[in-house]
Amino acid sequence: MTMYKVLFLDIDGTLVTPDNRIEESTKEAVSQVQDKGIEVFLATGRPLHEIDDLAFQLNIRSFIGYNGANAVYKGEDIFQEPLEPSLINRYLTIATEHNHDAVLYTNKENVFTNLEAPVIQKFIEVFHFHKNEAYGPEFNRDVLGITLINLKPEDVPLYESEAGIHLSQVNVEGLKHSYDVIRDKINKGYGIQMLLKYLNIPKESAIAFGDGMNDKEMLQAVRESFAMGNGHPDIFQYAKHKTTDVSNSGIYNGLKTLGLVK
Template sequence: MTKYRVLFLDIDGTLVTPDNKVEESTKKAIAEVQSKGIEVFLATGRPLHEIDNLASELNIQSFIGYNGAYAIYKGEDIFQEPLEKSLVKRYIEIADVHNHDAVFYTNKENIFTNLDAPFIHDFIEVFHFHKNKAYSPEFDHDVLGITLINLKPGDVALYESENDIHLSQVNVEGLRHCYDVIRDTINKGYGIQMLLKYLDIPKEQAIAFGDGMNDKEMLQAVGESFAMGNGHRDIFQYAKYKTTEVTNSGISNGLKMLGLVE
């Protein structure tokens, strides 16, 4: 019987390869830990309404979405933490002045500032988003997460002037101009802490895998943390272990290190 009780997996660059597939070794490893009674969560910056097929394929019913703003455990909502309406309005103004684009995630839809922009077409194609709408102010109070699109590195400071906010570059090939908006107090680490408390599980019995800087707090919130070999250059210092790339059985090899899969 294993001492571990819960496993948190980032999606893009961790669970899913650049061509949007899950390796057979990864599927097998997830099924094996589930058979040992370990609850598997998808912990992602993605909106949860866009991952139904992936969750069904892997027999996963528990989630942290929107970079820690919304959690579901076996179909039950545990918490939702929308962004302040004033912040959403401020970011709309900054994006408009500097010709940036953005997507605002609600718990039902992806709200884009400009559905006709080339960068947004690329973004939607990479993530296979389907529930897309054009922005209007009626959505301001329902926003759980934001990704800013078409930014240059020097533009990041425009948005980080807000208190308790930092941007995390999306670690997906071809989308280096995109940044997730991360709250210092509401992030994947916060989501894990809330869930571990709800499930009465000590952090030492929790495992996490990630590859991007939006996974930093998540990797610090568990006892056993793995950075993928393809991870952002700055993420490795926050993980206990480094595993192989997402295209080279990274999750399976990490779980082998813990003796959880053969």
């Protein structure tokens, strides 16, 4: 019987390849650890209402979504941490002044500041988003996450003047101009800590895989942390292990080093 109880997997660049596939080796690895009684969570910046197909493919019913603002265990909502409406108003003002775009994620839809913009259409296409709405102020009280779109690197400080907030570049080819808004106190690592406490599972029994800078807190919240070979150059310092690329059986190879897959 294994000492490990939970496995947290980022989606983009970790579970899903750049051409939006899940490798057969990854599916097999997930199935094998599930057979050992390990609960597998998808831990993502994506909104949970847009990952049903991925979850179905892998028989997964537990999630951390919106970069840690919402957690679900076996279909049961454990917590939600919405953003302050005042912060959303300030960010949208900055975005308007600098010709940036944004998507606000509620627990039901993706709310875009400009659905007609080509850069938004590309974003929707890459992530296969379906539940899209045009922005209106009525959404401000229900926002669990934000992605800012069409930023240059020098634009990032405009948004990081807020205390307790930093931006994390989206590690997806063609969308490097997009940045997730991450709260220092509410992130994937916070989500894991809350879930481990809820499930009464020690950190030593947890595993995580990630590739982007929005995964750094997650990788520090578990005992066995793996950075994907294709990861952001700065992510490796936060992981205990480095595995192969997402397109080269990264999850399978990492779990194999722990003796969890054959």
